[in-house]
Amino acid sequence: MKVLVYGSGQLAQMMYLAAAPLGVIVSAVDVFTETVVDPVSKKPTGVSLSQAIYDASAITIEFEHVPEHLLLEADKSGKLYPNVASILAGADRVREKVLLSKNKIPNCDYLIINHVDQLDGVVAALGEKVIFKASRDGYDGYGQWRISTAAELLALRHEFSLLDLKKVPLIAEKMMQFEREISLLGARSKDGRVVCFSLAENLHHEGQLHVSVAPITKLSDTLQQKANDIFATLATSMEYVGVLAVELFQCGEELYVNEIAPRVHNSGHWTQQGCSTSQFEQHIRAVLGLPLGSTEVIGVSAMVNIIGCTTFNRDLIGIPNVHLHWYGKEVRVKRKMGHINVIADSHANLGLKLKQLIEFLPLEHFPKLEGEATRLQ
Ligand code: ATP
Ligand code: MG
Ligand code: MG
Numbered sequence: 001m002k003v004l005v006y007g008s009g010q011l012a013q014m015m016y017l018a019a020a021p022l023g024v025i026v027s028a029v030d031v032f033t034e035t036v037v038d039p040v041s042k043k044p045t046g047v048s049l050s051q052a053i054y055d056a057s058a059i060t061i062e063f064e065h066v067p068e069h070l071l072l073e074a075d076k077s078g079k080l081y082p083n084v085a086s087i088l089a090g091a092d093r094v095r096e097k098v099l100l101s102k103n104k105i106p107n108c109d110y111l112i113i114n115h116v117d118q119l120d121g122v123v124a125a126l127g128e129k130v131i132f133k134a135s136r137d138g139y140d141g142y143g144q145w146r147i148s149t150a151a152e153l154l155a156l157r158h159e160f161s162l163l164d165l166k167k168v169p170l171i172a173e174k175m176m177q178f179e180r181e182i183s184l185l186g187a188r189s190k191d192g193r194v195v196c197f198s199l200a201e202n203l204h205h206e207g208q209l210h211v212s213v214a215p216i217t218k219l220s221d222t223l224q225q226k227a228n229d230i231f232a233t234l235a236t237s238m239e240y241v242g243v244l245a246v247e248l249f250q251c252g253e254e255l256y257v258n259e260i261a262p263r264v265h266n267s268g269h270w271t272q273q274g275c276s277t278s279q280f281e282q283h284i285r286a287v288l289g290l291p292l293g294s295t296e297v298i299g300v301s302a303m304v305n306i307i308g309c310t311t312f313n314r315d316l317i318g319i320p321n322v323h324l325h326w327y328g329k330e331v332r333v334k335r336k337m338g339h340i341n342v343i344a345d346s347h348a349n350l351g352l353k354l355k356q357l358i359e360f361l362p363l364e365h366f367p368k369l370e371g372e373a374t375r376l377q
Helices: 010-022 049-055 068-075 084-091 093-102 116-126 150-161 221-237 279-288 314-318 347-358 369-376
Strands: 002-006 025-030 035-037 058-061 110-113 130-134 144-147 170-174 180-188 194-196 200-205 208-214 242-251 254-261 300-307 322-326 336-344
Touching: 002 010, 002 049, 002 068, 002 279, 010 025, 010 279, 025 049, 035 049, 058 279, 068 084, 084 093, 084 254, 093 110, 093 170, 093 221, 093 254, 110 116, 116 130, 116 150, 116 170, 130 150, 144 150, 180 221, 180 279, 194 221, 208 369, 221 242, 221 254, 242 279, 300 347, 300 369, 314 322, 336 347, 347 369
Parallel strands: 002 025, 002 058
Antiparallel strands: 025 035, 110 170, 130 144, 130 170, 180 194, 180 200, 180 242, 200 208, 208 300, 242 254, 300 336, 322 336
């Protein structure tokens, strides 16, 4: 069986690696050149895109910002999972907010800005602490502006007046005072079965994910259940098939959805060693209509992103239950180069292991790690 993935980054590569033991071959589409490539070497396979669509048993994405004409072309085959509407809901914050409201899922208060004059009402509606997000093409905190006073908003007015807000509106969102950021990944099968992974706790730095810990500390059954219910409501209402990520803000026992990603997600990489079935294998199973796998956890996991850095001691793989996943990309500032999965039998021992790991890493590239290791211990 073959699966065709639109997007040719590390997520496609990890789907390829997870699919191989099932006898499933994954090819990737470089969405900028519209060529079919090998997901590891990124070299063209020589197969035309239309032939690859024909050959595939299922077609999916690793990147929600796939140009719409490519999505529609793939959809004509009847083999695209998740469906186009789900992908667009993850790619466009206006559609995403409509989806959340329709399903009465708590999310951050917001206004849609499609004319600069609407900026006048922002502070009255949302307060002075506001985050503006471009409704399309944002990731890792790019395409965002934060203000904490009305004066800062005035200063941004000129910059916003240069944007084509009719075409790509802004979402003005109230800055939330959350306790922590968590995410829920789960999968929905073609026959409507929903299986969730354990909640992960996510530490960001400058709008970018640095460390995830799963299961979260202080996990209560009610919190996990609340998140699972949000997941099931969303996935079912979208008739979603595949793995879906839901980013959440936790305030006490309340959960607010920040955004969704209609694909496998960085905050689910811990499942590669920390779970009976990884998110990548689960996604392949779902889009092919195979039975979903168990999401039982194997101990407690941390996932540490390696960002903009190649200078670390690779002997870190000598620490028991520490695993390196390297993507083979050229280094750039803020670029995700790889990640490290660390497994232990308790949060305290996970903290100890992270302390061991720190010895192998240049800490300036891992600003969240030491604090997290201490917290877990
Ligand atoms: P991703 O790489 O996760 O797709 P993104 O660019 O789509 O990121 P968001 O997830 O919307 O952006 O925001 C990035 C981060 O900014 C969040 O993880 C959170 O730390 C912070 N943030 C976003 N919205 C809010 C908010 N309303 N209140 C407080 N913090 C926020
Ligand atoms: Mg996003
Ligand atoms: Mg996000």
